[in-house]
Amino acid sequence: MRQGPQINEYSVTPVLGDQLESGATVKRFFFNKYWVFSLVAIVVVAVALWFLLGGNGKDEAKLVLWFDIADQITSGSQSEVTLIYENQGKLALEELELEVIYPEGFQFIDSSHSHEDYSGQRFLLPSLSPGSSGTLTITGIFSASPQESKTIRARLFYQLPRSTAVFSESAEAQLSFKAPNFNLRVLAPNQLIDSQGIEYQIFFKNISDKKLQNLEVRLSFPNGFIYDSSSIPTETKNTWLIEDLEVGQEERLIVRGTLSGEEAENKVLRADLGIVEQENFEVLARASASTRISAAPLEVKQNLKSENPKSVSMGERLSYKISYKNTGSRGLNNIKISVFFEGEGVDFSSVQTSGGALVGNEVLWNPSGRSELTILQPGEEGFVDLNIQVPKSLAEKNLQNPMIKTRIFISSNEFPEPIAGGTLDVKVASKMNVDAGMRIVDGANPPKKEEATIYEVSFDVSSGFNELSNVIWTAVLTSPPGEFDFDSISQELVKDINYNPASGRIVWKIGNLSFFEKKQIKFNVKFFPSVADSNKTIKLVKDIKITAKDEFTEETITSESVNDLITVPVN
Template sequence: MPEETAIDKLRKRLYRKGEEFKERDDTPGLKYYRKHAPEEWLGDIPEEKKAPNKPEPKKWGAYLLIIGLVVFAFAAIGFAVWYLFIGGTSSTKNISFFIEGQSSVVGGDLVKWDVVIINNAKVPIEFSEVAFDYPEGSKPFDSGSVKVISGTLRARIELGEISPGETKRQSFQAFVFGEKETFTKARALLEYRLDGSNVILAKAAEFELAITRSPIVVSVKAPDAINAGDEFNIEIEAISQSKDIIHNVVLEIEYPHGFTFKDSSPPVPGEKNNRWDIGDLAPNDRYLVRITGSVTGEEIEEKTFKVFAGVLKNDQLMVYGSEVAFVNIVKQFLEVKFKSNLGDGRVVSTNDIVYLDIFWKNNLPVGVENASLKIFITGKGVDERTITPEKGFYIGVEKAAVWIATSYPQFSFLEPGESGQVRVRFKVPESFQIRGQDDFNFNIQMEGIFSAPRNPAGYEEVNIAGSASLDLKVATDLQLARRGIYNYAIMPGTGPLPPKVGQETVYTVIWSLVNTTNNAANIRVVSKLPPYVSWKNRTLPHDANITYNEETREVVWFLNILQAGTGTIRPATEAQFQIGLIPSVIDVGKNPILMSEVQASGLDEYAQVIVSDTEPALTTDIRSDPQFFYGMGAVKP
């Protein structure tokens, strides 16, 4: 029997129940190598039984080479970054770059920033340039090097070489604008190249500053409480606190829901009636807007009016100042309302008669005894002698029209919900005495109070009185006078007088303007010359804005402003010019027209209405000439 080998013993153990094996002590030393047999060994094997050729294994050496090169490149870049920004003596770490300046400013102040560069490296900075971005909305003091880059004001300054250990400063100044309690930032970028390098390096810095006060202060005056639907006024004032002119200022108001705009002073352009183009505001300049309107809403509802002042940037308002006003809608227990014969108007003229209707109503759920109604009428624009209350009486000491139970029996007891109407009328003076600077901008103020001496039971601690007010402005009286003169030493006429057929007679025309109580702006005086009259191009005073249009034959005299009191406490304003007449045979025995009807118009700056006056056409019958006699105007053959 053959000897049992170790393999045989192992095979028996593999099938023996409960047999255990220890782990192998050593890893096998033999390794498997794949090797192809030579192709000539396949010579006698049929083609169809030959195994297909397998692809050659990949050449990993080329791939390993490429990977090695990439690793080396990254290592080189990492070393460069480390050298330049962390560890090298010439790295950006050794270049200090920062901005110095005020941490807080008043809006509109001139602010200075110092951009500081310190070269702590061992090599010089061969080239350096600073780009400085001004804060949003600022106005650079020196705009010569400033350009607008993507909406940002940026200045670039070349600083040149900076030696090792050297410090360089570059200053930038601007007027900074912005709303109160906001923050803004200045930014700077340093671009530089170290000596012996072609690499452009960069460092950035920024500086935040707080605006502690607005460059434009906005104030809003509005009533604390109103009746729903009643008209009321809002007064807005914008004041510049800037140390420099603020250009293209805009004032904007955001109305609450239910508000109905009526008018404003000055007038507002556009459909929304909420934006005024103020223009330029110099330091301490003020701009006043007065808005009249009404608002609807529920009782005890609060309405918010938001006002902003600033400048437009890309059609967006950059706010420099703002304010908010709150108006509460209430219902008066003893309600009183005004309505005048002026309708919605708030302007009267000299010699006008005003009828004021006063509507009253008891809104309490209980009756009221011995009610009284007082309408105080004050202001220089009313002729006190003409104040006439219907069914009431006037108390001169109080300057009030009064209705009480003795003269108006309905007030002896008012039922809940009871209402009625009374009227007072008065006249505006035909003229005003102008003695000095205080005799301008006349108005009429009416204040009504509807009350009772004792509150009804249950309302003892409540103010049941109602009130209403109405202000009227008196428009200025713009007066125009025109006259023709021949015998005038300053600008004498020439040619025959009386005028003769075929010969030119030159006349001097004088226009005079008088303005009584309010300043008037943009005054325009216009007339036309007939075809047979020529413009001589001689005017006085020499700086007068008098023009003649050959095509339309219009003569226009324009004035930017005509002060109140012109013609009373100061001389009337005059313009003089000459025209020439060459009559024809059809004019014989007639007084030809020298100029058509003359019209003068302008804007009353106080009342915000157009005022005007007209004079009839001027003929050769120049009776205003002191040496002129009857018949000297008729044309002779």
């Protein structure tokens, strides 16, 4: 029987069918996995963009800012403008940068925050947490015609946490102006070497239509300014009385001193012109000027060679070491150094120095006396010495709180204006004076063995030219043969006296002594010598000492040794 062709179970058809089924499954698997990874990637990118761009955080951020300014501003007078900004949202505000746009004619002077540019238009401000606020006060001069209106604008940029997006809020204020009654100007050098002399000129003119009386000029000096003198007398060194100022009259006040500070630091002097009514000072005009500090090319310092450089006693010698150095980058010629002495606590006849000369109350050094001062190369330094004595008779001058004050200066041909090296104040300590006495007022005279003699003991304690506090007098009574008579003390001193019979120690708490004040104590001692004391003198009151606090020097002082009180020989 003829058979047809045999078809195997494992023929192509069923095998091909299995292969297609398996391939489709693999293809679907990779297709689905691709979409899963794609979806995850899209979500990740979306989340990242949400964080980077702040998401909807802007809806939760709320920054408000506004100006606080006077209703009317005096044209040409110094004024203050305050900008207030507050975070009223739920998120912190970071990277705050403020931009201020001033109207035409505005002159920037200063601000309560450091500014990033010279014109005071850009400020970097600290971050604001939710609910917190900040202020920025700007000081300057607006110039405008009366009744004119101008606009000041501000824009505050910020970012949200974990965001690079920058947002901003804006504010503006209208400024109204009024005509001034005064023209007030302050002139000061734009730049000054550290610790150099400075001269301020304050001009004020009455441009109103009436005479003005009892005006005051008040100056607020910058830190580092030391007052020296002024063209108009003053008692306070910062306030000047102007009794009358006629219509159109202009006056000038000149104030001189020294100014020190850090390099590149701006020092601002503010001048207020006003009137005092019922003890209140009303500012009518305000102006200011700024001076920038530059590094000194010459440096001079003074030090005392003493264990206690803050105070000195009468008769003591003071040894000064004056050091100098060229801190610049070029050689300087003909160096001059000077030390000015102020106060009456100096005996100029006792001045000792090498190569220096005394001229009045000033000691000078220059190349004629010290050849090393002819030229001073960059970085080169040296020193000179000075020795002077405090008069022993200083107390006789009836001074109060005497002080020895020295000011030092240095200059050169290239920098002829003297550069100050600071001041050094040395207080003169007070000296207590003690007068002691003892006399027989009753009993055997001269003393006899086994008989009583009554001695009256007296002490006078006086202060010098400084006030003293916590003054305490102590002594020891030789007992026996002495016996302290407590009843002999005056009634007003009883509470201040303490006596210990066992040790013989007497304490008198004097308390306070004013300038050149004297206090006295008197008491009796019953002296009953024994046979063994015959032909002897007895130290009846000994170890006498007084201590006190000098209120001027704020140091504890002790009286000089006081002689023991000795009896006459016992018969």
